[in-house]
Amino acid sequence: MSLKGPNPQHNDGSGLRVAIVHARWNATVIEPLVAGARKKLLEAGVKEENIVTQSCPGSWELPIAVQRLISASTIQSNATGAPSATDLLASSTADLSVTSTASGPFDAIIAVGVLIKGETMHFEYIAEAAVHGLMRAQLDTGIPVILGILTVLNEDQAKARAGIDGKGHNHGEDWGSAAVEMGVKRQE
Numbered sequence: 001m002s003l004k005g006p007n008p009q010h011n012d013g014s015g016l017r018v019a020i021v022h023a024r025w026n027a028t029v030i031e032p033l034v035a036g037a038r039k040k041l042l043e044a045g046v047k048e049e050n051i052v053t054q055s056c057p058g059s060w061e062l063p064i065a066v067q068r069l070i071s072a073s074t075i076q077s078n079a080t081g082a083p084s085a086t087d088l089l090a091s092s093t094a095d096l097s098v099t100s101t102a103s104g105p106f107d108a109i110i111a112v113g114v115l116i117k118g119e120t121m122h123f124e125y126i127a128e129a130a131v132h133g134l135m136r137a138q139l140d141t142g143i144p145v146i147l148g149i150l151t152v153l154n155e156d157q158a159k160a161r162a163g164i165d166g167k168g169h170n171h172g173e174d175w176g177s178a179a180v181e182m183g184v185k186r187q188e
């Protein structure tokens with residue numbers, strides 16, 4: 001067993017509603033990461049209709065996109081006769097590819113981004129702000145937000161962590177499993 005990564009656990013995700021919010025920068029790495037997370041959600045029994053996918057421009061926007069999604073789903077679940085989550089999400093200004101018609105709050109959210117170090121300090125500032133923003137979003141709302149931001153020094157490191165270099169491991173799968181575990185714990 002690898003020294004890294006949590007010991008695998010099996011959790012029943014059949015009663016969970018999970019969102020995947022992903023940045024669109026470095027899409028060739030984002031796509032396999034999102035696919036890996038979805039794969040593990042489905043393997044754990046999360047229903048297709050209970051997986052909502054949303055995108056935003058870059059990792060900097062992930063915290064506000066996550067916070068807005070939580071607010072939209074929480075408002076919808078609190079009000080009687082409120083519009084469906086799909087209507088609410090469709091009214092959002094963020095780019096949406098809503099794949100859910102189910103309503104109610106989320107049990108967990110996976111925030112996916114790929115930050116690759118360039119020549120400037122931009123990388124450090126975005127990484128720091130995005131990570132702190134996602135931690136704040138989960139603590140402020142009580143909804144687990146899985147950290148799915150790769151902060152890498154070059155494209156090869158990014159490809160290895162998305163499992164697309166032929167020898168690496170797709171970290172998106174770990175994030176999917178973590179979302180199921182934390183979602184189940186939230187319902188306990």
Ligand SMILES: O=Nc1c(NC[C@H](O)[C@H](O)[C@H](O)CO)[nH]c(=O)[nH]c1=O
Binds near residue numbers: 025114117
């Ligand atoms: O710069 N590199 C990256 C990046 N910059 C854009 C930033 O997140 C934001 O969208 C813009 O600054 C506009 O607010 N966003 C990433 O996800 N990965 C990068 O590697």
